Amino acid sequence: MKQKTDVLQGTLALMVLKTLDVLGPLHGYGIARRIEQISGDLLAVNQGTLYPVLLKLEQEGAIASEWGASENNRRARFYRLTREGRKQLQVETQDWEQTAAIIGRFFEAKAEDLS
């Protein structure tokens, strides 16, 4: 149970960082929308799960937040990437690509390749 959340959180965190990197400061709803648009169904069920992830990232110092005004002119919390977050994103992107590449190669491998 716990592990599954961790995995989800890990990937979710990476998505959040990437979203903020590409689009600049956004409020929670904006981030959720963007991730939903790109990832399809992954967050369709529980948008709420985003908030614990945001909090964790903020506590780690990867993102920062401040109050601002939303599109419909209400108070909203805007998140932005910090310098540390950018570094973290770079490192994790590399890691992720590496991992993905390895896993990819494994899936492509046939019986005769491994023997």
Place this chain on the structure above:
Amino acid sequence: MRFLKRFLSRLFNSATRRANDERLREEIEEHIALQTAENLRAGLSGVEARRQAMLKFGGVEAMKEDYRAERGLLFIENLLWDLRNAGRSISRMPGLAAVIIVSLAIGIGVNTTIFSWIQMILFEPMPAVRGAANFLLIEPRTETGGYPGASWLEYRDLQTQVPALRDIVAFQTVAFNVGETGRTERTHGQLVSGNYFSALGLKPAIGRLIRPEEAERTGTEPVVVISYDYWQTRFRGAPEAVGQKLHVNERDLIVIGVAPRDFQGTMVPLKFELWVPATMTPALLGGTRDLEDRSTRAFSLIGMLEPGATREEAQAQFSTAMAQFARDYPEASAGIGGEILTFWKAPRGPQRLLISGLAILQGVMLLLLLAVCGNTANLMLARGSTRQREMAVRVALGAGRWRIVSLVLTENMLLALLGAGLGAAMAVWGTTALRVAPMIGAFPILFPTRVDELTLAFAILLGAACGLIFSAAPVVHLIRLGPQDGLRSNSNTPPRSRARKALMGVEVGLAMVVLIAAALFLQSFRSARQTDPRFRPEGVLLAAYDLSGRNPDEASEREFAARLLERLRTLPDVEAGAIATNVPLDLHGIPARSFTVQGRVRTEPGQDRAISNTVTPGYFKVMAIPLLEGNDFAEMGDRAAPAQAIVNEEFVRRYLNGADAIGRRIQTRGGSFAIIGVARNSAYDAFDEPAQPAVYLSYRDRPADQGEIHLRTRTGNETALTSEARAVLRDLDPMLPLYDVRTFSQHIERNLYLRRIPARMFAVLGPLLLGLAAIGIYAVVSYAVARRTREIGVRLAFGATSARVVLQIIRENLGVIGWGAATGWVLALVISVRAITKGAIDLPIFIGVPAILLSAATLACWIPARRASRIDPMAALRHE
């Protein structure tokens, strides 16, 4: 790093929980508002748009939980919550909590007090000396197992011949007469080697301490270091004390400094006031040959291991050196080996006395604490069962099993630690109250015990251990609890808790052991005071004088004693007077002497030994010990009579098979004595000792430089003689103080002091434990009875008499109690027979204690049983 950052921010968040909750709520609201707006744009109706938005967001409460878990420190938050809850739940049961806390506090307090004493002996045998426990005792040992001490020359040789030890320190204890003519005061001090203070690593409070070179040449350095207390009381703490003269044993010594505040010498718990270089010994003790004579073993040695050296090396080097001495100086050192011992294994002196007693005491008291734990466990179990429903509701609402357990643990730990806190406070009070002992025997004693971090840690550890012990049963019970059990059980069959009954049995058993131990102890203490010592201590005044500072010869010692006696006997209120070297019933005991007696051939190896006291004529009259045969000693001035001895009945029985003793000769190392009388047996070392053989020698034949004056008053008020006796001595020798003046009764009381402490503890703890056991039984039975209200109601409705119901409840519980009590009784019996009374069984105790305990137990069963039997059957059936 990242972890740390998160931890800190979580800690911060835990503290600012409310503001954060508000922020999250606002964010969620905004999120949903935006999603709703989006949905409206997509063409949904107002209500549906919001519903869809909420659905998409997911479970808010679950998310909040996640968020909180992410944000704060769940563990700490839960702990705080548990603590708050525990506090509330404890405050709801003030009576029960008070019983638990106070009983634990007493158990822990007593144990902590004893521990602080043991701690002193083990870890801090010399206050103010850092690393004192690392010092080793360097003890010459005779073939027969005696520890005679070391001579000064031996000490000088050992310094170079045992390289594994550095800074060997030598010291001997002396009683000085300090002060001006006619106003001298007896003060205890140590004659020390020059490296004494430097080896102990001490810094002076003011002035300086003795330097190593000051104990090199004999008699050249008339200096003295005084204790902090002495400085405060005699010099009012004035800095000018340094450089002043102190008149010690008729010599002027210059005060060079003050020892550090808590330092009281190297023979704790003895307390010394003066330290003088050992090279002053001949000057202060009237020309003794302590420093030149290898057979005068006046010094004690201690030392620390050289870094890297082992005790085995030191022991080997020491043994080699002692063997060499035995070859080189056979007349002084033949047959003397040596042992290197840790401080707490002291083979002689006051420490020896303390250690064995303390170990037993601690054992018994830990047992008592265990019984208290059993009692508490029972109370908690009984209470825990009434809370079963509450717990079941918590489980049903989704509380994890471990959350429930931690809830209970927190509550119990809180109780235990409150108990430990109160116990530690009691220990602080206890150690201070017991610190200053009255003068025991000739030396002032101060127990340098205190409650420090280690003692507190011990108390807390005990508390935590108790908490765990008495939590075990309720926790096990809770873990087995299913969510529906608690909700059901109340109206259904009562669960008969085997655990509770077993605990009740164990507790009663423990209580039995401790109560019997307490009773035996009190009994031995009381018998010690009530047994007839077979002499009459009432109306006798004791006082001591000491000529050792003059180094007198035998003739002058005899002369002095004779003149002193003569003057004392002329006092109008003195009925009889005598001088003796030893006083019976002294804490340190009376020395024994080995001898051969004419007409007896010893078949087994070894030597005949008897208690030996040297007394003046008139002694038997003062002590009211009748002479069964023969006469008293010849007068002090009689030069014609041969050397005389008087023996006691036991001596005649044991060594002469009851044959006629008068006229036989006794041969000791000190000479040959003719037996001229037989005295009745009396107590020598303890009130309740078996009869010991004793030999009295005459002061006339063997005068000594120290004497204990015994005066029997005519008026019955022996203290009134004090000033007259002082005046007589001052007349005779203005420089000589009369010290240690006390009535014989006071002498006995003081010497019972060490026994009195545990006796008092037991006197308080015994009844307390009995009370606790009764409360425990009461709690268990009343709980069990309450659970069976319905059953009892049915029984009564069918015509059972209430007496029958009561009887049945009592019988059920007494069965378990009886088992526990019987086991405890047997255990106590075995311990008593094998360890304490050595075979004899004290029947009144072994019958009386169980009788009292079982009566209390029956009463504790009867009260709740009777209450139950009085209920109205109809009400009972409607119950629940």
